[in-house]
Amino acid sequence: MPQQTRIVSPGPAPNAVRTAEGKVLTAPADWSLLPPGDAGLTRRVKAAGPTWTVQEKKGRKLFSRGVWAPAATIAAAKAKLEMERSTDAYAKKQAASAARREKEQGEYVEDFRGAVLQFLRFDSGHTAIANRFADAVTAHATPVGSGTVARTKRIPIEQRAESAVIAWMRHQTTAYDHMKIERVKGKRREVRRMLAEESRRLLTKYRRGEAVNLASCPLARALTSAAQAKQ
Numbered sequence: 001m002p003q004q005t006r007i008v009s010p011g012p013a014p015n016a017v018r019t020a021e022g023k024v025l026t027a028p029a030d031w032s033l034l035p036p037g038d039a040g041l042t043r044r045v046k047a048a049g050p051t052w053t054v055q056e057k058k059g060r061k062l063f064s065r066g067v068w069a070p071a072a073t074i075a076a077a078k079a080k081l082e083m084e085r086s087t088d089a090y091a092k093k094q095a096a097s098a099a100r101r102e103k104e105q106g107e108y109v110e111d112f113r114g115a116v117l118q119f120l121r122f123d124s125g126h127t128a129i130a131n132r133f134a135d136a137v138t139a140h141a142t143p144v145g146s147g148t149v150a151r152t153k154r155i156p157i158e159q160r161a162e163s164a165v166i167a168w169m170r171h172q173t174t175a176y177d178h179m180k181i182e183r184v185k186g187k188r189r190e191v192r193r194m195l196a197e198e199s200r201r202l203l204t205k206y207r208r209g210e211a212v213n214l215a216s217c218p219l220a221r222a223l224t225s226a227a228q229a230k231q
Contacts, residue, residue, distance in 0.1 A: 005050045009057075010065055017052055017068065027052070032071040036064040044077040045069045105144060112150055113138040115161035123209030130206070132223050137161075137168045169199040172226070173218035 008017035008025070015027045027033070033054075034045055045051060045067055052068035084090055113134050122130035141150035141164040149155075149163040170176045174195045181188050202219060205212060214220040 003050050005046075005052070007053045007055060010054060017054060025052075027068045028070075030071055031068050032074055034067045034069060034074050036066050041074075041077055041081055042067055044081060045074055048073045048077060101144075105142075109138060109142045111157060112142050112161060112164075115157045116165060119158065119161045119165055120203065120206070122206040125209050126206045126212070129214075129220060129223065132227075133165075133219065136223055136226050137164050140164075140168060165203075166196050166199055169202070169219070169222075170195050172222040173202070174198065 006017075006019060008019055011017045011024050011026075013026075015033075017025050017027070019025060034042060036042070046053070046069075048069070050069070054065040054068065056063050056065050116134040116137050117130060120130050120133060140146075141148040141160075144151070149167065150160050152160065155163075170192065176191070176195055179191065181191055202217075206219075212220070
């Protein structure tokens with residue numbers, strides 16, 4: 001029934017959706033699909049109800065594909081929101097929010113880099129490469145919207161830093177990205193675990209202060225390549 005608010009998945013046709021029970025529904029003729037992207041407008045349309053929220057799961061991630069709702073409801077919410085957003089008060093509020101987010105992001109980047117260095121714990125003789133390494137991992141992992149483990153709040157920052165370092169090394173210092181891994185359940189996880197152990201052994205050399213041939217060390221070479229790519 002159109003009057004029932006639902007969470008659905010994409011259907012077999014552009015104007016069709018599929019319920020959790022597998023039933024295919026066709027959107028009413030006077031409904032429109034509000035595309036994702038404007039969270040404020042989406043919240044207002046949902047609050048006005050009824051709506052069909054379209055979600056699609058790919059792997060472990062859930063993607064929004066928009067919200068079906070009466071076209072009149074969408075138009076009214078959009079007009080009211082545009083009027084509010086045109087005021088000086090709204091502009092000041094947005095500027096203040098942007099400044100706050102920028103400050104919070106800067107503080108987080110600093111804290112995350114510190115957590116990375118704490119995890120590395122390189123010997124003082126390898127301070128220079130530790131700093132380069134921390135910079136590279138932080139630059140890759142902390143941007144807003146990057147979707148990396150560094151952006152999650154489900155685990156402590158110390159664990160985020162450790163996971164980010166191991167992930168960076170997996171892609172930059174091993175052959176993981178070019179491996180042909182069997183499509184067997186658990187095989188990819190097994191390969192990742194093996195490569196993580198390999199990365200930890202390499203980190204141990206730097207922690208112990210052992211002499212490292214930078215010309216052949218996969219970490220040193222990866223950092224050099226990353227620096228050259230930025231130039």
